[in-house]
Amino acid sequence: MPDDRAPWESSATGQFDPSAQELSELRELILGPERRRLRELERRLEAGATPEELAELLPEAIALRAGRDRQLARALAPTVESAIGESVRRNPREIASAIFPVLGPAIRKAIAETLAGLVASINSTIEHSLSPRGLRWRVEAWRTGVPYAQIVLKHALVYRVEQVFLVHTETGLLLSHAWAPDLAASDPDLISGMLTAIRDFVADSFSPERDAGGLRQFSVGELTVFVEQGPRAMIAAVVRGQAPDTLLARLQDTLETIHLQFSAPLADFDGDAAPLAGVRPLLAECLATVVATGRERDGRRPAWLPWAIAAGLAILVLGGLAWRSHRRWTRAVAQLRSEPGVVLVRAERGSRWSFTGLRDPMAADPSALLAAAGVDTASVEQHWERYLSLQPQLVLARARAALSPPAGVTLVLAGDTLRVGGSASLRWFATTARAAGLPAGVAALDLSGVSPDLPPELASRVAEVERERILFGVGSAALDGPARAALTRVAAALVRVQTAAAVLGANATIELAGRTDPTGSDAANQTLSRERAETVLAALAERGTSPADVRVSALGTTRPLAQGDPALNRSVSFTVSLR
């Protein structure tokens, strides 16, 4: 194996020298494995770590470093972020399904926490609004002109990180600045410079040796400024109230992260802060407002108060609803009770309202009445038995339905007599008024008040008859010549009237009224007037005219035809009634 031999081993005498041959074999036996191992090690050193070797070591190395500090995570973060970004860009579905099992619980947790925070804030608002302390704060807000919300915050505040500065260590120039949203932060660049100056001032004045730590914290009234120094930048947080120790750790952590992520822009900083714009979100993460919920600070807080208020509100609302429902109920019942033709027998307010009773067919619809009272009729049970009401309105309504009177006719109920007034056609008289039976509740029909509307032809015939007067001599009941002639005319006219009335289906009634002049006694005049009328009736019968319905009345001097004309009153006159 010549390759295994070192240069100084080869000799000119070589294989011909047996002792040299043995020596070489011996050397090979003793040193061979070691030499091979050396060569392998050399090779490895030259080639560096192979991927296989790295694969062996990587998990352990990562675990070791991650256990020691957070540098590894910080260094890996950008790569991992961009890898995830790339993966999402390429195939969003893969990532979505991978994180799906995590999302649900995370969302539930976030919602639960938000709700818990909301409840706490409602509790504290109610407490602060109604307690004597809350009133005191209101007075304070009114007195100082500061909004109430800020007064509450001032008193309930545990601590609040109001501003965070990132300051270039060497120049004192402001690198970045984050501040609470409602804060009016002015001139952070000047403050950052002054902060640096004060830091130097304190360091120069009290701790001459450099890098002794410098200014870490100072307080002014309710404000405390925390300063954390880094090699290239320092972070300063302005805190109102009592900040916990965790805040310092947080500031240190942020400062380290900034130094790690922005090491190049920090090193190259020469007055232009634009490359450090990405720092601001990191600073903003340090801003925090922590408010006491008040539970542990004020043991006397009546825990029942919010519940009492809620219960009071609920009672008010329910009471209002019940009152409204009750009003609607009483209105509905009153409406039904007062309605003619409706008799409410039973009204019940169970889970569903129910109404039972009697109802005249002519009465108003109970559903409409309930609807008018504001009741939802769809959710109401109703049972109405039909009956006939004798209340005047209902009787009249029924009569109106039965008689169907024309426009000019009025119906009035007097007791159980129905009086008809106005004027109506003969046809209505003939058909409706006579044919229809009396409606329920009406015992008698009084048609005397209604006058017939006569057709013009019949009216002129009637007028013909009624115009005639049969005149007599003084104290006489005998017919003279002119009287006989007039009688003949009347007889003929009466025939015409009867004929015309029969055509229309109506009956004519003739009234003969005998009169006298005022001379003589009343008794004699009464007798004379009767004689005169009966004379005329007899004369009409002689002429073949015998009206079916003739009435004779002896008026004497009681209803004279014309005052002061005795001759005209010694007469018999005619009145024709058509029904």
Added chain:
Amino acid sequence: MIQKKVCMVGLFGTGKTSLVQRFVHSLFSERYLSTVGVKIDRKQVDLDGTTVALVLWDLAGRDGQDDITTSYLRGAHAILYVADGTRRETCDQLPELRALVREAAGEVPEVVALNKSDLKDRWAITATDEQSLASAFDLVRTSAKTGEGVEDAFQRIARATLATREARP
């Protein structure tokens, strides 16, 4: 926006503070000068479209040079020296002052404001003195009273800070 730290240095009574107070944005009172030894103001300068915010560190002027707090000079991008034209010694001491400042701040652009230019009758600097000063420094005559030269001084400072920035690799 670009920010630059500029330190104003000068002996007591050269009118440093009154030189700038009309031209700068102040937040802090002059009490800081006597207590902390520095007061910080801002002066915004527009240079051909570039806005430069000069953060001015007004260092308290003391009687002796040794009184200057050198930590305040650290990281300065430029120095504005203020001398009093009516007091010769304020000019004479400039080279020594410069040596002191350079020790702390390094070699950065420097402008000298020769102040109180309105007091012609009490002027104590000869033309020769002024020329020799101008050969060593970028010299501007200023007057806090009339405002003469003040803007010019700040313009020069701002330009100088930007020039060094661009000159850097």
